[in-house]
Amino acid sequence: xxxxxxxxxxxxxxxxxxxxxxxxxxxxxxxxxxxxxxxxxxxxxxxxxxxxxxxxxxxxxxxxxxxxxxxxxxxxxxxxxxxxxxxxxxxxxxxxxxxxxxxxxxxxxxxxxxxxxxxxxxxxxxxxxxxxxxxxxxxxxxxxxxxxxxxxxxxxxxxxxxxxxxxxxxxxxxxxxxxxxxxxxxxxxxxxxxxxxxxxxxxxxxxxxxxxxxxxxxxxxxxxxxxxxxxxxxxxxxxxxxxxxxxxxxxxxxxxxxxxxxxxxxxxxxxxxxxxxxxxxxxxxxxxxxxxxxxxxxxxxxxxxxxxxxxxxxxxxxxxxxxxxxxxxxxxxxxxxxxxxxxxxxxxxxxxxxxxxxxxxxxxxxxxxx
Amino acid sequence: xxxxxxxxxxxxxxxxxxxxxxxxxxxxxxxxxxxxxxxxxxxxxxxxxxxxxxxxxxxxxxxxxxxxxxxxxxxxxxxxxxxxxxxxxxxxxxxxxxxxxxxxxxxxxxxxxxxxxxxxxxxxxxxxxxxxxxxxxxxxxxxxxxxxxxxxxxxxxxxxxxxxxxxxxxxxxxxxxxxxxxxxxxxxxxxxxxxxxxxxxxxxxxxxxxxxxxxxxxxxxxxxxxxxxxxxxxxxxxxxxxxxxxxxxxxxxxxxxxxxxxxxxxxxxxxxxxxxxxxxxxxxxxxxxxxxxxxxxxxxxxxxxxxxxxxxxxxxxxxxxxxxxxxxxxxxxxxxxxxxxxxxxxxxxxxxxxxxxxxxxxxxxxxxxx
Numbered sequence: 001x002x003x004x005x006x007x008x009x010x011x012x013x014x015x016x017x018x019x020x021x022x023x024x025x026x027x028x029x030x031x032x033x034x035x036x037x038x039x040x041x042x043x044x045x046x047x048x049x050x051x052x053x054x055x056x057x058x059x060x061x062x063x064x065x066x067x068x069x070x071x072x073x074x075x076x077x078x079x080x081x082x083x084x085x086x087x088x089x090x091x092x093x094x095x096x097x098x099x100x101x102x103x104x105x106x107x108x109x110x111x112x113x114x115x116x117x118x119x120x121x122x123x124x125x126x127x128x129x130x131x132x133x134x135x136x137x138x139x140x141x142x143x144x145x146x147x148x149x150x151x152x153x154x155x156x157x158x159x160x161x162x163x164x165x166x167x168x169x170x171x172x173x174x175x176x177x178x179x180x181x182x183x184x185x186x187x188x189x190x191x192x193x194x195x196x197x198x199x200x201x202x203x204x205x206x207x208x209x210x211x212x213x214x215x216x217x218x219x220x221x222x223x224x225x226x227x228x229x230x231x232x233x234x235x236x237x238x239x240x241x242x243x244x245x246x247x248x249x250x251x252x253x254x255x256x257x258x259x260x261x262x263x264x265x266x267x268x269x270x271x272x273x274x275x276x277x278x279x280x281x282x283x284x285x286x287x288x289x290x291x292x293x294x295x296x297x298x299x300x301x302x303x304x305x306x307x308x309x310x311x312x313x314x315x316x317x318x319x320x321x322x323x324x325x326x327x328x329x330x331x332x333x334x335x336x337x338x339x340x341x342x343x344x345x346x347x348x349x350x351x352x353x354x355x356x357x358x359x360x361x362x363x364x365x366x367x368x369x370x
Numbered sequence: 371x372x373x374x375x376x377x378x379x380x381x382x383x384x385x386x387x388x389x390x391x392x393x394x395x396x397x398x399x400x401x402x403x404x405x406x407x408x409x410x411x412x413x414x415x416x417x418x419x420x421x422x423x424x425x426x427x428x429x430x431x432x433x434x435x436x437x438x439x440x441x442x443x444x445x446x447x448x449x450x451x452x453x454x455x456x457x458x459x460x461x462x463x464x465x466x467x468x469x470x471x472x473x474x475x476x477x478x479x480x481x482x483x484x485x486x487x488x489x490x491x492x493x494x495x496x497x498x499x500x501x502x503x504x505x506x507x508x509x510x511x512x513x514x515x516x517x518x519x520x521x522x523x524x525x526x527x528x529x530x531x532x533x534x535x536x537x538x539x540x541x542x543x544x545x546x547x548x549x550x551x552x553x554x555x556x557x558x559x560x561x562x563x564x565x566x567x568x569x570x571x572x573x574x575x576x577x578x579x580x581x582x583x584x585x586x587x588x589x590x591x592x593x594x595x596x597x598x599x600x601x602x603x604x605x606x607x608x609x610x611x612x613x614x615x616x617x618x619x620x621x622x623x624x625x626x627x628x629x630x631x632x633x634x635x636x637x638x639x640x641x642x643x644x645x646x647x648x649x650x651x652x653x654x655x656x657x658x659x660x661x662x663x664x665x666x667x668x669x670x671x672x673x674x675x676x677x678x679x680x681x682x683x684x685x686x687x688x689x690x691x692x693x694x695x696x697x698x699x700x701x702x703x704x705x706x707x708x709x710x711x712x713x714x715x716x717x718x719x720x721x722x723x724x725x726x727x728x729x730x731x732x733x734x735x736x737x738x739x740x
Contacts, residue, residue, distance in 0.1 A: 176597035176621040180589045183622045187585060187629070191578035193563055208561035215554045216586060219547065224683065227546035233652065249649065251546045252553045259557070279619065282603065310680065313594065 001056030001072065001079070003029050003065070005095060008132050013090075013125055019115035023104070026129050027095025028052050028087035031071065032079035034135070039367060041135045042077060042360075043126060043162075044086040045143030045150035048274055049217075049266055051094040054086040055079070069349050076353035082139065082360070089150075090125045091117045091274050093267035100201060100267045111269055112198035119146070119281045123153040127161070139367065140360060142166035144345035145312065146274070149281050152320070155299040156283055164300035164363040166356060169309050169345045171316035172290060173282035178311070181220055182275035185213030189268045198269050210268045211259030218258050223308035223341030227251060290323040300366075301331040302359040304352060306344040332359060371426030371442065371449070373399050373435070375465060378502050383460075383495055389485035393474070396499050397465025398422050398457035401441065402449035404505070409737060411505045412447060412730075413496060413532075414456040415513030415520035418644055419587075419636055421464040424456040425449070439719050446723035452509065452730070459520075460495045461487045461644050463637035470571065470637045481639055482568035489516070489651045493523040497531070509737065510730060512536035514715035515682065516644070519651050522690070525669040526653055534670035534733040536726060539679050539715045541686035542660060543652035548681070551590055552645035555583030559638045568639050580638045581629030588628050593678040593711030597621060660693040670736075671701040672729040674722060676714040702729060 005027050012022035029052045034041060044054045044067065055071035057064055071077040071084055088096035091114070099114035106113075130138060141154040141162050148170025155165045171178070189195055192209030200206060222230075231251040247253045284293045301324055305317035314335045324331040336351050338344040345352065375397050382392035399422045404411060414424045414437065425441035427434055441447040441454055458466035461484070469484035476483075500508060511524040511532050518540025525535045541548070559565055562579030570576060592600075601621035617623045654663045671694055675687035684705045694701040706721050708714040715722065 173603065175594060176601040176603065176619070177589065177592075177594045179603070179619050180585075180597065180621050180625055183619075183625055184582060184585045184589065187626065188558055188561075188582045191558075191582055192561065212554060212558045212561055212582065215550075215557060219550045219554065222547075224545060224547045224680075227550065231546040233543065233546065233549070233656075248646075249546070249549050249553075251550050255550055255553055256557070276618075286603075310594075 001031055002059050003031060003053065003056035004059045005029050005052060007095065008129055010128055010132075013121070013128065015115055015121045016118045017116050021097060021115060024090070024097045024125065025095070025101075026087050026090075026097070026125055028085060028129060029054065029056075030083065030085050031055050032081070032083045034083040038135050039137070039139065040081060040364070041083045041085060041130070041133075041138050042140040042142065043130065043138050043154070044071065044077070044084060045126070045141060045147035046086060046089065047143065047145035047147050048278065049262070050147070051092070052086045052088045055084060066346065070353060070356070076349070076356040077142075077360070078357070081364070085130070085133070087126055087129055089122045089274065091122070091270060091277060093270040096125070098267065099198070099269035099273055109201040111201065114269070114273060116276060117273060118277050119149045119153050120157060122277065123150050123157055126150070126154075127158055130161070136161070138162045139364060140164045140166060142168065142356070144168040145170055145342065146278055149278065152283055155297050155301070156293055159297045159299055162299055163367055164302065164359065166302045166304065166359065167317075167320070168304040168352070169306055169312050169342055171312050172320050173284065174279050175316070179279045181216060181311070182279055184216050186272050186275060188212040188216070189271060195268060198272075200268070205263065206268045207260075207263040210263050210266065210271060211256075213271060214262040215255045215259045218255055220311040221342045223310065223339055225308060225339040226341055226343070229339070290319065291327055294323055294327055294329060297329065299330075300363055301329065302355065303331060303333045304345070304355065305335050306338045306340070306342070306348070307335060308339050309342045309344060311342040371401055372429050373401060373423065373426035374429045375399050375422060377465065378499055380498055380502075383491070383498065385485055385491045386488045387486050391467060391485060394460070394467045394495065395465070395471075396457050396460075396467070396495055398455055398499060399424065399426075400453065400455050401426050402451070402453045404453040404503075408505050409507070409509060410451060410734070411453045411455060411500070411503075411508050412510045412512065413500065413508050413524075414441065414447070414454060415496070415511060415517035416456060416459065417513065417515035417517050418648065419632070420517070421462070422456045422458045425454060436716065440723060440726070446719070446726040447512075447730070448727070451734070455500070455503070457496055457499055459492045459644065461492070461640060461647060463640040466495070468637065469568070469639035469643055479571040481571065484639070484643060486646060487643060488647050489519045489523050490527060492647065493520050493527055496520070496524075497528055500531070506531070508532045509734060510534045510536060512538070512726070514538040515540055515712065516648055519648070522653055525667050525671070526663055529667045529669055532669055533737055534672065534729070536672045536674065536729065537687075537690070538674040538722070539676055539682045539712055541682050542690050543654065544649050545686070549649045551586060551681070552649055554586050556642050556645060558582040558586070559641060565638060568642075570638070575633065576638045577630075577633040580633050580636065580641060581626070583641060584632040585625045585629045588625055590681040591712045593680065593709055595678060595709040596711055596713070599709070660689065661697055664694055664697055664699060667699065669700075670729075670733055671699065672725065673701060673703045674715070674725065675705050676708045676710070676712070676718070677705060678709050679712045679714060681712040
């Protein structure tokens with residue numbers, strides 16, 4: 001499957017914070033075919049630094065999508081049956097309007113003049129795209145991590161427009177620890193003199209700060225076990241313990257490499273805006289009363305967490321499941337055994353695939369019967 | 371107890387990496403009194419950013435020591451019975467020779483010309499101090515975190531010079547995840563242009579990078595639970611969710627405050643050297659064979675870990691205990707229930723006090739009987 005990105009442009013979007021963004025563009029990719037009654041569409045929502053290229057081979061780069069192991073012919077999200085849509089999030093840097101986009105008021109990039117955005121705003125723009133594509137009801141919205149927050153927000157904001165949601169390795173609100181890790185990343189970026197209060201687009205970007213932020217992220221995506229298995233205390237390019245001050249351990253080399261690699265593909269201001277959107281995320285709007293939030297929700301849920309995910313620990317998924325059960329919601333839950341930490345939803349997909357495939361199948365059959 | 375620091379100066383110290391440091395000074399504090407047969411001395415070893423001021427009130431600053439709740443008359447380390455010594459570690463910045471000390475070869479601070487040091491080097495200097503004080507055998511060496519590594523190293527390097535060790539919330543070698551967190555801190559410092567390859571002593575220090583490094587540290591010292599209890603999602607200085615881009619959450623404010631506060635008391639180059647010493651730490655010298663390492667050890671062990679400590683997880687302490695049991699070593703172990711994460715050894719001290727008091731008492735009685 002060779003995939004080309006597409007773009008939709010809208011006159012404006014009203015944001016939760018009160019601002020209006022005008023115009024707004026959303027870049028997206030699709031695979032599979034929309035059926036005659038437009039009932040087989042699935043929206044995939046990407047994680048923090050992900051993008052619309054979820055599946056297939058990119059026409060431009062030749063690279064497979066970030067969830068290509070989950071999406072394709074015969075795979076969990078079966079493109080022989082379903083029409084898959086994935087769009088870049090609002091505030092990002094992959095084609096959808098974000099802080100690096102041109103501000104029509106100035107003719108220069110928004111930078112920090114970009115309005116604060118929320119997960120709900122991201123979902124609102126996705127809804128505009130779905131309307132634009134002429135789809136009246138999504139079969140499913142699914143994603144991991146921040147993608148899972150968007151799936152949850154779809155169920156709450158547009159309960160009549162989505163038959164089922166599959167939030168994976170996620171939370172109904174960011175905890176103090178999750179906020180803290182994001183804040184360290186933001187501080188690393190803003191501490192870099194090259195950040196220049198966000199006005200770096202015609203200069204060199206805050207590469208060092210952004211690389212440090214990414215390194216923190218990478219540690220939180222892996223588990224203690226998976227790091228031990230992957231790196232242990234293996235020394236790099238040395239026969240023996242060298243007593244010098246460079247890179248001694250493979251894990252250091254890996255983190256530096258991943259940090260520097262990230263800089264070439266991600267915008268530092270998007271890092272700030274998107275992490276803030278995650279931190280603001282609270283499905284209950286600050287009431288903490290998840291049962292009231294879910295009262296009007298008529299969507300099927302499949303909630304998935306992973307045993308070794310310490311960034312989005314299983315108890316956060318279990319909070320959601322418990323409340324849905326209490327109000328007799330339609331919810332299935334699996335806490336999948338994995339050593340891969342938060343990355344598991346991307347890499348440890350054997351069981352996840354089976355569970356998602358079965359759940360989608362039953363949802364599609366229920367929809368046909370209705 | 372008003373405490374004044376003391377200083378010992380030695381001609382030189384030979385380091386594990388092959389270099390010799392000359393001269394070398396060690397700053398230390400004591401409380402309690404050495405008894406006639408010099409059998410009641412306890413060495414307290416401090417954690418990464420700790421210092422020699424473990425107990426009592428500092429004559430200089432008026433502040434209590436970092437383990438004042440554990441050390442004093444009638445406390446776990448009872449100064450009515452024991453003579454307590456705590457010295458600043460080699461490579462630090464609190465009076466003991468470190469990268470900010472004057473290099474006699476140049477008349478300027480060592481900076482990155484300071485030789486790489488190890489936990490074993492820190493312990494070697496402590497041994498020189500103990501010899502200097504005329505103490506032939508320590509009753510105990512105890513500390514938490516990096517202090518625990520030093521306690522373990524004492525048992526292995528100088529088994530005939532210490533009756534018991536109490537390593538707390540520590541490990542026998544740094545894991546990939548522990549190395550990774552330290553590496554992020556180092557990268558944050560070295561990414562700061564004010565670091566200037568370590569040559570910042572006559573200029574402004576790399577305050578922003580050091581603050582970010584400290585923020586990462588603080589997150590790892592607390593548990594998910596303790597952060598939730600302390601901060602939750604409490605918003606700062608706002609009645610309501612404000613949708614702006616400054617400090618929104620109390621946890622952000624706390625981290626920034628602690629980060630900035632740290633800059634005024636700690637040297638960035640010491641941060642680099644000491645975290646490297648932690649990362650190099652492997653009690654088995656790379657063999658991984660803890661049973662061989664412990665074979666010649668004739669010291670009593672009390673090993674303490676905490677259930678919510680995810681930086682130095684309990685399994686790392688249990689590795690030590692299991693091997694000591696297999697070779698029929700004298701080892702007691704407690705995995706204390708606490709929500710305070712790694713900080714527990716500093717703040718959640720009720721049970722820890724009882725256990726330490728009893729263990730010291732029995733060790734002292736065994737010593738008298740011998």
